[in-house]
Amino acid sequence: MKRIMTIQDISCVGKCSLTVALPIISAAGVEAAVLPTAVLSTHTQFAKFTFCDLTGEIQPISDTLDELGITFDAIYTGYLGSFEQLGLVSDFIDRFGKSAKVVIDPVMADNGKLYTGFTPEFAKAMAGLCGKADLIIPNLTEASFMLGVPYQPDYDEEYIKALLKQLAGLGAKEVALTGISFEEDKIGVYSYSKETDTYAYYANKKLPLTYHGTGDVYASAALGALMRGFSTEDSLAIAVDYTLRCMEKTAEDPDHRFYGVNFEEALPYYIELLNR
Numbered sequence: 001m002k003r004i005m006t007i008q009d010i011s012c013v014g015k016c017s018l019t020v021a022l023p024i025i026s027a028a029g030v031e032a033a034v035l036p037t038a039v040l041s042t043h044t045q046f047a048k049f050t051f052c053d054l055t056g057e058i059q060p061i062s063d064t065l066d067e068l069g070i071t072f073d074a075i076y077t078g079y080l081g082s083f084e085q086l087g088l089v090s091d092f093i094d095r096f097g098k099s100a101k102v103v104i105d106p107v108m109a110d111n112g113k114l115y116t117g118f119t120p121e122f123a124k125a126m127a128g129l130c131g132k133a134d135l136i137i138p139n140l141t142e143a144s145f146m147l148g149v150p151y152q153p154d155y156d157e158e159y160i161k162a163l164l165k166q167l168a169g170l171g172a173k174e175v176a177l178t179g180i181s182f183e184e185d186k187i188g189v190y191s192y193s194k195e196t197d198t199y200a201y202y203a204n205k206k207l208p209l210t211y212h213g214t215g216d217v218y219a220s221a222a223l224g225a226l227m228r229g230f231s232t233e234d235s236l237a238i239a240v241d242y243t244l245r246c247m248e249k250t251a252e253d254p255d256h257r258f259y260g261v262n263f264e265e266a267l268p269y270y271i272e273l274l275n276r
Helices: 018-027 055-067 083-096 120-130 140-147 157-168 214-227 232-252 267-274
Strands: 003-013 031-042 051-053 074-077 101-104 174-183 186-193 198-205
Touching (some): 018 267, 031 055, 055 083, 074 083, 074 214, 101 214, 120 140, 140 157, 157 174, 157 198, 174 232, 214 267
Antiparallel strands (some): 174 186
């Protein structure tokens, strides 16, 4: 069985970060080890939440895992909340990433704006971390901030291809831009492989809805597929289909929680996709 290490925060209630990464990766038949960067009572979309920073635990945990000789087939990072965490995760990748696939989801922005607490300087530092990755999965906003270019919501295919090449210039072997849409009723992922100099695009139905945490669902599902032996192109497509099904299940549920998607109900479909 493959084993991955995922490094991000966890909310006691709230469908994002480790709360979705653990079950989705486990459903793929892959062992999910965790290095939590913070513990929250609920995620930040709630009116009130507690926050416990675990930055000080990252180094001791890393040292202990190293002393025990534990290795990983993949390292997957999500939301990282400070420059110090970026540095510690960079060190973790140096230590454990020699034989592991490194997947970075640079969670820090959306819809043309950085999340609260982040700065353009942080985005540049995140770009440096992305240089150590095998695969990075930003959205268009995150890509724009990392490259220091204006956010451009109106784009064509040539613009996206050029942006992907610029992102690959940061150092990652493969780059995937999520939330890309060239038609009103479709949305998907556009990717680029630096090693083969090839592009791929896959889209599925676009719903007139948005839900918190779908980016974390997407990245976790893509990694699970990668660890099951699917190509990057196929893994990214599987994640598109699964995320759509999660959103559909949520829309069908009159009692769905406001704070995330019904990804649990869609797990049988994800497993079906992986077993095809």
